[in-house]
Amino acid sequence: MKDNLRIIISGGGTGGHIFPAVSIANAIKEQHPDTEILFVGAEGRMEMQRVPAAGYKIIGLPVAGFDRKNLLKNFSVLIKLFRSQLKARQIIKEFKPHAAVGVGGYASGPTLKMAGMMGIPTLIQEQNSYAGVTNKLLAKKACKICVAYEGMERFFDKEKIILTGNPVRQGLLNSSIDREKAIQSFGLDPQKKTILIVGGSLGARTINNCVMQGLEKIKNSGVQFIWQTGKFYINEAKATVAKAGEITMLHTTDFISDMAAAYTAADLVISRAGAGSISEFCLLQKPVILVPSPNVAEDHQTKNALALVNKEAALYVKDSEATQKLLDLAIATVSQPDTLKNLSMNIAKLAFKDSANVIANEVYKLAVKYKKEHER
Numbered sequence: 562m563k564d565n566l567r568i569i570i571s572g573g574g575t576g577g578h579i580f581p582a583v584s585i586a587n588a589i590k591e592q593h594p595d596t597e598i599l600f601v602g603a604e605g606r607m608e609m610q611r612v613p614a615a616g617y618k619i620i621g622l623p624v625a626g627f628d629r630k631n632l633l634k635n636f637s638v639l640i641k642l643f644r645s646q647l648k649a650r651q652i653i654k655e656f657k658p659h660a661a662v663g664v665g666g667y668a669s670g671p672t673l674k675m676a677g678m679m680g681i682p683t684l685i686q687e688q689n690s691y692a693g694v695t696n697k698l699l700a701k702k703a704c705k706i707c708v709a710y711e712g713m714e715r716f717f718d719k720e721k722i723i724l725t726g727n728p729v730r731q732g733l734l735n736s737s738i739d740r741e742k743a744i745q746s747f748g749l750d751p752q753k754k755t756i757l758i759v760g761g762s763l764g765a766r767t768i769n770n771c772v773m774q775g776l777e778k779i780k781n782s783g784v785q786f787i788w789q790t791g792k793f794y795i796n797e798a799k800a801t802v803a804k805a806g807e808i809t810m811l812h813t814t815d816f817i818s819d820m821a822a823a824y825t826a827a828d829l830v831i832s833r834a835g836a837g838s839i840s841e842f843c844l845l846q847k848p849v850i851l852v853p854s855p856n857v858a859e860d861h862q863t864k865n866a867l868a869l870v871n872k873e874a875a876l877y878v879k880d881s882e883a884t885q886k887l888l889d890l891a892i893a894t895v896s897q898p899d900t901l902k903n904l905s906m907n908i909a910k911l912a913f914k915d916s917a918n919v920i921a922n923e924v925y926k927l928a929v930k931y932k933k934e935h936e937r
């Protein structure tokens with residue numbers, strides 16, 4: 562342990578923060594296999610399952626988010642934050658990292674704050690075109706800030722910014738599954754056109770409503786669908802489908818573990834406009850209809866989406882218009898090969914190909930420098 566480089570990676574809450582973190586960890590391990598990596602997440606959140614599933618150790622902090630509607634509840638949030646900082650300090654003292662990476666989400670706040678206070682170099686990765694609160698607070702002490710969109714100097718010190726794009730899980734890029742096998746893995750028919758419906762890592766109420774209200778349309782479309790509902794909506798979704806009778810062309814699931822298969826199967830994708838999902842569509846050249854969530858800070862998903870729509874690299878349906886328009890547009894588009902081809906060509910131009918490796922390299926440089934200066 563003594564000679565190896567040690568890196569802490571912290572953050573999570575949703576897939577949009579967790580999967581870039583895993584991808585950075587994989588790239589560090591690939592470049593420098595002896596490096597030790599420890600994740601720090603938030604107790605009870607998605608990272609506590611997904612990170613060990615990716616093969617990494619994670620420790621949870623008792624951190625929670627501020628409740629903007631019920632201010633009284635925030636007293637306990639402050640106590641949790643304080644306890645999280647103490648725990649983060651203890652973790653850093655024991656693990657002795659040479660660098661710390663923050664990917665946004667609750668846990669990265671206390672962890673990177675403590676790392677910065679203890680003199681450990683920090684790097685933050687901002688996935689969106691609008692900076693999150695945690696990252697804005699952490700930016701002052703950060704050595705490097707890796708971003709995915711231009712114009713981020715309105716939030717961060719220009720000197721620290723590196724335009725890297727969002728890291729995408731290596732398994733998505735290296736997958737060798739073919740279309741037929743991919744479609745069969747969802748119990749569907751390789752002869753049919755396939756639309757993948759995803760609502761980000763947690764699912765999307767509006768998109769789910771469109772499907773539940775459009776089951777008759779789906780039955781008569783001649784197209785088949787892979788529908789990810791998110792874990793909060795799966796029971797309602799399954800009950801609604803059961804009531805409508807057997808629909809063989811619809812595969813319903815709460816979460817898709819093998820996104821490589823889902824993307825390979827799909828001729829067209831319907832999705833929220835989370836930054837991580839968008840990076841995947843660009844790299845995999847997927848024709849997509851984006852329905853940005855209106856419930857995120859500063860409407861950042863609409864900004865994420867418009868960056869593509871303005872370059873004719875994606876179709877766009879407003880959340881408020883989705884119920885009337887979404888399914889009809891998707892069913893019509895999936896049968897227009899020229900439209901699909903143009904969308905695919907245009908979205909491919911926006912891909913950042915080597916994001917995880919570039920970020921891993923920056924983290925490595927920070928860690929090596931710190932090690933040289935502190936361990937003689």
Ligand SMILES: CC(=O)N[C@H]1[C@@H](OP(=O)(O)OP(=O)(O)OC[C@H]2O[C@@H](n3ccc(=O)[nH]c3=O)[C@H](O)[C@@H]2O)O[C@H](CO)[C@@H](O)[C@@H]1O
Nearest residue numbers: 575576577580688761762789816817820835836837838857
């Ligand atoms: C509601 C909310 O706060 N959304 C934010 C969250 O989105 P969210 O967590 O939905 O994240 P993204 O859309 O960025 O990424 C979703 C990730 O989950 C994966 N996936 C999705 C579904 C599934 O069944 N299986 C699976 O593996 C996708 O392949 C992708 O890697 O973080 C993003 C990145 O900071 C933000 O841009 C979003 O605005």
